[in-house]
Amino acid sequence: MEAFTLAVAKGRTANQTIHLMKKIGIIFNNFTSSSRKLVFYNSDKTIRLLFVKAVDVPTYVERGAADVGIVGKDNVLESEADVYDILDLRIGQCTFAIAGKPGENLNKEKPITIATKYPTITHNYFSKKGKAIHIVKLNGSVELAPLIGLADAIVDIVETGNTLKENGLVVLEEVEPISTRLIINKASFAIKSTSIQPFIEKLRLGLEE
Ligand SMILES: Nc1ncnc2c1ncn2[C@@H]1O[C@H](COP(=O)(O)OP(=O)(O)OP(=O)(O)O)[C@@H](O)[C@H]1O
Ligand SMILES: O=P(O)(O)OC[C@H]1O[C@H](OP(=O)(O)OP(=O)(O)O)[C@H](O)[C@@H]1O
Numbered sequence: 001m002e003a004f005t006l007a008v009a010k011g012r013t014a015n016q017t018i019h020l021m022k023k024i025g026i027i028f029n030n031f032t033s034s035s036r037k038l039v040f041y042n043s044d045k046t047i048r049l050l051f052v053k054a055v056d057v058p059t060y061v062e063r064g065a066a067d068v069g070i071v072g073k074d075n076v077l078e079s080e081a082d083v084y085d086i087l088d089l090r091i092g093q094c095t096f097a098i099a100g101k102p103g104e105n106l107n108k109e110k111p112i113t114i115a116t117k118y119p120t121i122t123h124n125y126f127s128k129k130g131k132a133i134h135i136v137k138l139n140g141s142v143e144l145a146p147l148i149g150l151a152d153a154i155v156d157i158v159e160t161g162n163t164l165k166e167n168g169l170v171v172l173e174e175v176e177p178i179s180t181r182l183i184i185n186k187a188s189f190a191i192k193s194t195s196i197q198p199f200i201e202k203l204r205l206g207l208e209e
Pocket of ligand 1: 010011012013053054055071072073074075092093094140157158159160178179180
């Protein structure tokens with residue numbers, strides 16, 4: 001079978017991804033998410049795994065440095081990468097939402113300010129609604145922004161809702177559901193179909209079990 005390269009997002013979804021691989025019979029020798037190693041091979045060396053920062057996975061796949069990627073839909077949408085989004089792996093399930101102080105009005109006359117780690121998704125969402133906004137790009141602890149007057153609201157991931165709750169914020173509007181996806185480089189999908197298609201099918205079956 002022709003070998004292919006798989007980019008897997010580091011971070012909170014990594015262990016579940018490796019667990020899913022194991023479930024479908026693909027074992028990466030010596031893999032531990034705490035290791036400093038960045039390249040791993042499965043037992044028969046037909047899959048090379050690259051362990052990369054989540055936000056970079058769509059870039060690896062779009063540019064063909066990896067044929068296949070496993071990463072959150074948030075990163076796929078934010079990158080606007082030209083890749084096939086093939087399969088919902090049902091890992092890392094959460095929701096994109098607009099959040100703010102209770103009663104915050106998102107429909108004011110003048111443009112509101114939104115703080116977010118996801119400026120592209122935020123821009124696209126509000127421009128579809130025909131609403132002008134200002135965006136403040138932050139890299140984390142986004143929930144602080146409405147508390148200290150840096151922004152009127154945030155666009156961020158909500159999973160348990162604990163972070164919002166502990167900071168006195170609420171969901172004002174749900175944007176869309178997010179989960180970990182299988183993405184594929186468009187050329188690889190055609191050229192390496194003999195190895196990539198069976199991999200997709202195994203994953204599909206594994207998800208049904
Ligand atoms: N509660 C959550 N918060 C953030 N991401 C979540 C959550 N639940 C699931 N996810 C998924 O996990 C991915 C984030 O993983 P992680 O937080 O490890 O990465 P990261 O944000 O790139 O890391 P870092 O904070 O080190 O930059 C997201 O892209 C999202 O798809
Ligand atoms: O609804 P919850 O279960 O509380 O999860 C949501 C929180 O988790 C993420 O932050 P993360 O832990 O990645 O930290 P960050 O502030 O550095 O982005 C996300 O940005 C929210 O802040």
